[in-house]
Amino acid sequence: MSFSKLGLRTVALGYLALLLVAPVAMIFYRTFEHGLAPVWEAITEPNAIHAFWLSIEIVAIAVPLNTIFGIGMALLLERGRFRGKVLLGLLVDLPFAISPVVVGLALVLVYGKTGWFGGWLTEHGIQVIFSVPGIVIATAVVSLPFVARETTPVLRELGTDAEQAAATLGASTWQTFWKITLPAIRWGVVYGVVLTTARALGEFGAVSVVSGRIEGQTQTLPLYVQGQFENFDITGAYAAAVVLALLALGTLLAMNILTRRTRGRTTV
Amino acid sequence: MLGRGLLGLYLSVLVLLPVAALLAKSGSGGLDAFWREVTGPEAQAAIKLTLATSAIVVVINAFFGTLIAWVLVRDEFPGKRYVNALIDLPFALPTIVAGVVLLALYGKNSPVGIDVAFTRASIVLALLFVTLPFVVRSVQPVLIELDRSMEEAAASLGAGPLTVLRRIVLPTLTPAIVSGVALSFARAVGEYGSLVLITGNLPFKTEVGSVYVFGQIQNEDLPAAAAVSVVLLIVALAVLGALTLVSRWRSKHVL
Numbered sequence: 001m002s003f004s005k006l007g008l009r010t011v012a013l014g015y016l017a018l019l020l021v022a023p024v025a026m027i028f029y030r031t032f033e034h035g036l037a038p039v040w041e042a043i044t045e046p047n048a049i050h051a052f053w054l055s056i057e058i059v060a061i062a063v064p065l066n067t068i069f070g071i072g073m074a075l076l077l078e079r080g081r082f083r084g085k086v087l088l089g090l091l092v093d094l095p096f097a098i099s100p101v102v103v104g105l106a107l108v109l110v111y112g113k114t115g116w117f118g119g120w121l122t123e124h125g126i127q128v129i130f131s132v133p134g135i136v137i138a139t140a141v142v143s144l145p146f147v148a149r150e151t152t153p154v155l156r157e158l159g160t161d162a163e164q165a166a167a168t169l170g171a172s173t174w175q176t177f178w179k180i181t182l183p184a185i186r187w188g189v190v191y192g193v194v195l196t197t198a199r200a201l202g203e204f205g206a207v208s209v210v211s212g213r214i215e216g217q218t219q220t221l222p223l224y225v226q227g228q229f230e231n232f233d234i235t236g237a238y239a240a241a242v243v244l245a246l247l248a249l250g251t252l253l254a255m256n257i258l259t260r261r262t263r264g265r266t267t268v
Numbered sequence: 269m270l271g272r273g274l275l276g277l278y279l280s281v282l283v284l285l286p287v288a289a290l291l292a293k294s295g296s297g298g299l300d301a302f303w304r305e306v307t308g309p310e311a312q313a314a315i316k317l318t319l320a321t322s323a324i325v326v327v328i329n330a331f332f333g334t335l336i337a338w339v340l341v342r343d344e345f346p347g348k349r350y351v352n353a354l355i356d357l358p359f360a361l362p363t364i365v366a367g368v369v370l371l372a373l374y375g376k377n378s379p380v381g382i383d384v385a386f387t388r389a390s391i392v393l394a395l396l397f398v399t400l401p402f403v404v405r406s407v408q409p410v411l412i413e414l415d416r417s418m419e420e421a422a423a424s425l426g427a428g429p430l431t432v433l434r435r436i437v438l439p440t441l442t443p444a445i446v447s448g449v450a451l452s453f454a455r456a457v458g459e460y461g462s463l464v465l466i467t468g469n470l471p472f473k474t475e476v477g478s479v480y481v482f483g484q485i486q487n488e489d490l491p492a493a494a495a496v497s498v499v500l501l502i503v504a505l506a507v508l509g510a511l512t513l514v515s516r517w518r519s520k521h522v523l
Binding site for chain 1 (some may be wrong): 271272274279281283284285287289290292293319333335336338339340342345351353354355356357358359361362364365368369370372373374376379383385393396397400429445454457458459460461464465477478479481482485487490493494497500501504505506510
């Protein structure tokens with residue numbers, strides 16, 4: 001029995017080592033192979049810095065929007081009583097079923113020059129596609145479901161007793177939300193925010209379509225990795241990829257701390 | 269009321285209108301034109317390749333995902349906590365980084381002498397990487413809850429380990445495996461970022477559906493891009509819809 005157990009363990013860990021650990025370790029090795037100086041030079045290159053700050057800017061807009069609307073959608077899905085609730089649930093989850101490239105295309109068809117609103121937007125001097133607003137919208141779409149998905153089960157578990165008690169004692173809807181509901185669901189929300197941030201920071205396909213990938217202008221950090229790779233600047237590509245990988249490892253750490261805090265709940 | 273209006277507006281701007289525009293574009297030339305776009309030689313090859321590689325990937329995932337979940341739940345070894353945490357790495361890592369990382373070890377200058385770049389094997393490899401967590405994370409909680417007394421009873425009645433696995437453990441895990449497989453499949457069908465560097469995007473050889481769509485957008489052939497997009501969307505929705513229906517039916521009839 002213990003012999004077969006050892007065999008299974010070896011196969012499982014071997015698979016993970018070959019698929020996950022070795023490739024990630026390899027890129028760290030290749031990046032720092034010649035010391036820190038070339039890496040530092042690569043990530044302080046103007047286009048790299050611009051890409052980094054653009055990514056931060058996108059996250060700073062898209063994540064708060066999705067957090068506020070995500071909580072709102074979770075409340076509506078869990079506490080609301082109205083027709084078409086199933087449809088709302090479907091719409092919220094839809095971005096997970098759509099390929100990122102298809103998200104990008106769909107946005108071009110609405111906000112692009114020849115899209116549904118293209119004429120109106122051009123008339124008013126607003127450029128969405130091939131500029132920052134398009135990247136923000138694309139990022140918001142692909143990371144839309146996380147907060148709502150993580151908050152909904154927590155709301156269901158919480159029930160409405162405390163909220164009803166607060167209302168009976170004369171609290172307004174807002175007071176009930178801020179003092180009763182939000183504190184109770186906060187870890188679910190935070191977990192959703194962590195997932196949203198990771199996805200927003202790393203989004204590639206949708207942003208690739210809507211941004212036009214203009215160096216130093218609409219190039220986010222993941223697009224910069226691709227750009228450098230295709231220009232045979234492997235050092236630059238690896239250095240930027242390592243920055244993103246470190247941010248991902250930070251996300252992983254945060255997810256683990258949070259899962260322990262909200263123990264008892266299973267999360268994806 | 270104001271809140272609901274704003275939510276509706278947000279969802280419309282982000283999801284409803286774009287999806288409507290996509291459907292409108294794909295159907296703008298009528299059903300004939302749509303059919304011609306998706307059955308064109310390059311489009312058809314890309315769609316078939318997407319379905320075939322996704323199918324291979326979910327079969328491998330079903331096996332290794334279940335095995336990894338079993339080892340994480342039933343086995344004890346030093347560092348297990350870290351291995352468990354590592355499973356989510358593909359969800360946290362940007363997809364383009366996944367592609368770069370795989371190329372560093374299994375690409376042209378591979379230090380281990382394995383070069384899959386620009387081959388169909390590279391598609392399977394990248395898809396295995398990005399979909400790894402789905403089966404593990406859906407089987408793991410079921411295994412934790414699984415009552416071992418059934419297995420012990422079977423064993424005490426003379427069932428060998430393989431019989432216990434086949435007759436007791438696997439039937440209980442099947443719904444979770446199926447659910448993980450469905451999520452992997454939906455994800456694999458739409459995957460783009462991890463494939464773009466490693467596959468080389470060669471038409472008829474390594475060009476999958478999402479890459480074809482991207483190429484057609486670049487060529488400004490939006491009707492072709494929209495038609496294949498709708499096919500990818502329908503496949504993903506059908507798989508996820510079937511999953512929802514099956515799990516609903518099970519919760520009503522089995523328990």
